[in-house]
Amino acid sequence: MQVEQFYYDNKTVKRFAYAVLFWSIVGMLAGLWASISLFYPGINLGLPATTFGRMRPVHTNAVIFAFVGNGIFMGVYYSLQRLCKTRMFSDTLSRLHFWGWQLIIVAGAITLWAGKTSGKEYAELEWPLDIAIAVVWIIFGVNLFGTLIRRREKHIYVAIWFYIATWVTVAMLHIVNSIELPVSMWKSYSWYAGVQDALVQWWYGHNAVAFFLTTPYLGLMYYFLPKAANRPIYSYRLSIIHFWALIFIYIWAGPHHLLYTALPDWAQSLGVVFSIMLIAPSWGGMLNGLFTLRGAWDKVREEPVLKFLVVAITCYGMATFEGPMLSLKNVNAISHFTDWTIAHVHIGALGWNGFLTFGVLYWLIPRMWNTTLYSKKLAGTHFWIGTIGIVLYAVPLYWAGFTQSMMWKNFTEEGQLKFQFLETVTHIIPMYVTRSIGGTLYLIGAVIMVYNLRKTIKQGYFSANELAEAPPLSEITPIHSRQYWHRWIEKRPLQMLVFSLIAVAIGGMIEMIPTFLVKSNIPTISSVKPYTPLELHGRDIYVREGCYLCHSQMVRPFRDEVARYGEYSKAGEFVYDHPFQWGSKRTGPDLARVGGKYPDSWHYNHMLDPASMSPGSIMPNYNWLFDHEIDTNRTENMIRAMQRLGVPYPAGYATQANGDLTSQAAAIKASLKGDKIGVGSNKEILALIAYLQRLGKDIKAAPKEQTAMKDGQQIMGN
């Protein structure tokens, strides 16, 4: 048979590798910054962009989509060509993919720093960028499937299945979760509200972990681990079971982020059952990885690449054991809203994604530059600093999370809450400091790696196009004794795409449809009214400043939470919340029932200098809210958008909205004046106070409202 000659494209792989190195440092620096602001809020230098509420999404987005994202593309572009024995489908698409993705990252960072956010975790980027992500993702897809169609290898290796599942599921998750109504160039409201928004968001959020941080990296593991160890994967059969079981089960597990919330109970239970089942395929994959090294452990001692891969796979095993445990309701009751979750995700991010990426980089770069690693010793140093960094990062946070939760739930013998919320925060600050030290060590390790790889690159020469040869894909394939349907699928990438989509879409639909049907059945709580125009502006400010990253709005039905915050939250209270703001972490107290708890003047002083009202508070000052004016030009559009989303403002209300806004602002101004505080009549702080004072009040005010309802008051709610 005629052997064909062709060239692998290394240039695109190189570009993505450089991007990984660059964004790893940026993402970790943003994380370090955010972590320091938890014990030293002054690090924001008084700037809005550098407060925790804006730095945290910059950090998470940079690590997930810039560092790991580029890591995925680097690994896929390298391995896919070799597994298919062909060059990537189109150099132009590869270039567009690379530059498009970097542009989105830069625009994403700038807009997040500027407070342009849709307020949904890990999906914060606003609608123009959501569209750009979809476009670039499609470019990647065309390039991926084009390459598969042109391949010279008849079988599709399991790593590629993981890539296909990743592509199709991320496309589905991104599109469904990003359905939003634009209000202006950089502001949109989620199409869904309250409970439904929460379900869609955590279906997305959990599966972003599954299909962006896990499946593509498992694909990389199945390619790069055999390469680095120079032996095939332990069990190919196990890898097939691993694949199908994993993608099928993962998609269902999202509701475990919403245990004890106002989400319907059956959806919570479904999430728990599938989360527990996830242990099996996850550990199957981990064992498959580790067993690949059986008889080669002497190599692990010598070879830094293998060291990184082994710790990565072990961390994958730890995180995927812990994940199902955290979805047990009784464990979740302790862990949720605490730093335990943060520790858990960092075992995944620093250990699994970080170390696997580092291993691949240490393996890939010497090969593409036709040389050997500049210093194995430095790589070993990186390995140890990184490992100690992970331990110093995670252990204090496990401790902090558990301690804080126990303190929250502690009652005195007289039946009173034993600790003020703030006491539980100040108690764990030493843990926060230690965590930042761990993070710093990990970052230092990464800097050492950048230096080592730079030296490696300098001593070698780069092959932009690597010569390879293989026979063309023959029409006559050898017939094995038994052919079954799976054999049929695995030769057909497009059918594989369709089947993966069906597998994941069924999960998503069965999970969500009932909750969507609810909308027509939901007997909304009669006293829950739409937000006033001023409160709506306040809510936008709340979202812009990322308040939801430290404050939940979800009182769970626990004795301590009801005692601390008030009546537990009901699904019907959130029907006008586009987007929902339940939050996932309580660095500060829950705000679901903060309305009416303190006078307006308390909020005024608290936003100006939190420590003046709560000594020891780690919340930053929000000085700019006292200078910035409310953008009343937007009010009309905001009301119209809400009306389109089904919020029942009276017809034609948009044009009168600013009138109501002015009178409500004047009322707050007057109440502040009563406490000897002077403030301009149109400052943002008034809107934020209005919003905070409204939170959770509607159901409290129910009986009073029934008797005293007048025209116009219907909108104000109370």
Next chain:
Amino acid sequence: MKFINYLETISGISIYGLSSLLLFGFIFLAMLVWTFRADKTMIEEIRNIPLD
């Protein structure tokens, strides 16, 4: 204020949980059967693709 548990208004809610488990069980079993009956030489061939 009266809050009625709206899920009572969806009839046959349990079918969702049940059908999902059955669906998963069926696919998983089919998968297992295939894997264990698959041709050994072919599996070996695919297993070695990365090392080619």
